[in-house]
Amino acid sequence: MPDRREIDIEVMRYNPETDSEPHMQTFRVPFDEDTSVLMGLQYIKDHLDGSLTFRWSCRMAVCGSCGKMVNGVPKLSCKAFLRAYYPGKLRIEPLEHFPIVRDLAVDQTDFLEKLEAVKPWIIRKEEKPLSEGTYLQTPEEMADYQQFSSCINCLLCYSACPQYGLDNAFTGPAALSLLHRYNADSRDEGKSERMPLVNSEEGVWGCTLVGYCSEVCPKQVDPAAAVNRNKVNSTMDYFLRFLTPRGGVDS
Amino acid sequence: MKRMKRSNEPIFWSLFGAGGVVASMVAPALVFITGLALPLGLLAPEALGYERMRALVGSLPGALLLFVVISLTLWHTMHRINHSLHDVGINAGLAGKVVFYGLAFVGTVATAYFLFVARR
Ligand code: SF4
Ligand code: FES
Numbered sequence: 001m002p003d004r005r006e007i008d009i010e011v012m013r014y015n016p017e018t019d020s021e022p023h024m025q026t027f028r029v030p031f032d033e034d035t036s037v038l039m040g041l042q043y044i045k046d047h048l049d050g051s052l053t054f055r056w057s058c059r060m061a062v063c064g065s066c067g068k069m070v071n072g073v074p075k076l077s078c079k080a081f082l083r084a085y086y087p088g089k090l091r092i093e094p095l096e097h098f099p100i101v102r103d104l105a106v107d108q109t110d111f112l113e114k115l116e117a118v119k120p121w122i123i124r125k126e127e128k129p130l131s132e133g134t135y136l137q138t139p140e141e142m143a144d145y146q147q148f149s150s151c152i153n154c155l156l157c158y159s160a161c162p163q164y165g166l167d168n169a170f171t172g173p174a175a176l177s178l179l180h181r182y183n184a185d186s187r188d189e190g191k192s193e194r195m196p197l198v199n200s201e202e203g204v205w206g207c208t209l210v211g212y213c214s215e216v217c218p219k220q221v222d223p224a225a226a227v228n229r230n231k232v233n234s235t236m237d238y239f240l241r242f243l244t245p246r247g248g249v250d251s
Numbered sequence: 252m253k254r255m256k257r258s259n260e261p262i263f264w265s266l267f268g269a270g271g272v273v274a275s276m277v278a279p280a281l282v283f284i285t286g287l288a289l290p291l292g293l294l295a296p297e298a299l300g301y302e303r304m305r306a307l308v309g310s311l312p313g314a315l316l317l318f319v320v321i322s323l324t325l326w327h328t329m330h331r332i333n334h335s336l337h338d339v340g341i342n343a344g345l346a347g348k349v350v351f352y353g354l355a356f357v358g359t360v361a362t363a364y365f366l367f368v369a370r371r
Binding site for chain 1: 255256257258260261262265334335337340
């Protein structure tokens with residue numbers, strides 16, 4: 001006997017062209033053991049209301065585009081399952097702390113600007129010529145940054161971060177983790193270009209170590225650890241600049 | 252991304268961190284000694300008697316120890332309160348810094364005064 005239970009999914013709707021504010025709409029959706037929250041939303045779109053708007057792509061926790069608030073908790077909707085909420089119901093809202101474009105789709109522009117600002121690529125003072133071969137790295141050197149390279153830019157951590165919610169000038173968990181990912185890479189020489197951002201109020205000092213970002217991260221990036229490590233780096237930079245001629249990086 | 256001014260937070264964060272070490276390592280022992288061991292009679296009442304306390308404060312190492320414990324835990328506490336206010340949505344900004352770090356500063360100066368100047 002196939003398992004055919006039904007669950008109520010309450011979805012936030014907002015169409016900026018016709019609505020003055022968002023409202024909730026409830027749909028009844030059949031599900032079984034394998035139905036993800038994302039599949040529940042797709043069922044609504046395919047069978048109940050084709051105008052429901054939300055983002056997804058990979059359906060396997062890789063692309064980072066399907067983040068939603070599920071019962072108030074930031075989740076990848078492809079990695080959360082309806083069975084976990086049964087016999088209760090689900091309340092699905094767009095990711096918190098971002099402007100809504102329509103229904104469950106949010107505007108990520110602010111994050112994308114922050115991502116660019118941390119220069120998330122390997123910076124070399126001078127590229128070595130191809131003839132000299134590849135840049136070598138030991139397993140230890142790779143371990144220094146690998147965890148922070150797993151970020152899929154899903155923005156769950158930004159929805160979890162109360163500081164970003166209070167003041168979105170804060171660079172935020174994922175962008176700072178990616179900043180650290182490159183600063184901690186033995187092949188990179190761009191630290192001095194990134195430190196002014198780390199050292200600023202909008203950099204690591206906007207964080208008060210709430211730690212919820214690391215809890216909700218679906219990729220075990222542990223952004224709180226990256227930010228805190230850079231509080232140490234920024235503190236050293238702050239005091240060492242008085243001691244060494246080129247120790248600190250002035251803003 | 253426009254502002255990017257160097258934050259002076261490293262000063263307060265360092266004091267906060269040092270105070271955290273003191274608060275987590277020394278404070279529990281002090282709470283145990285003064286709050287439990289003594290009232291429960293695990294320690295003789297004279298152990299923290301006036302004469303011995305007086306001698307502790309009177310010696311330079313003793314006074315230094317007390318100074319470190321009192322001032323750093325103060326900085327730790329004030330920093331935490333200041334940031335927790337922000338966490339609950341009260342953005343005290345510069346005023347918060349002035350009030351809380353000001354209190355820690357006054358406490359530090361007062362402690363130094365009583366331990367190093369007023370004692371004879
Ligand atoms: S750090 Fe984690 S929660 Fe934040 S964007 Fe990256 S993968 Fe998502
Ligand atoms: S659809 Fe790609 S992460 Fe969920």
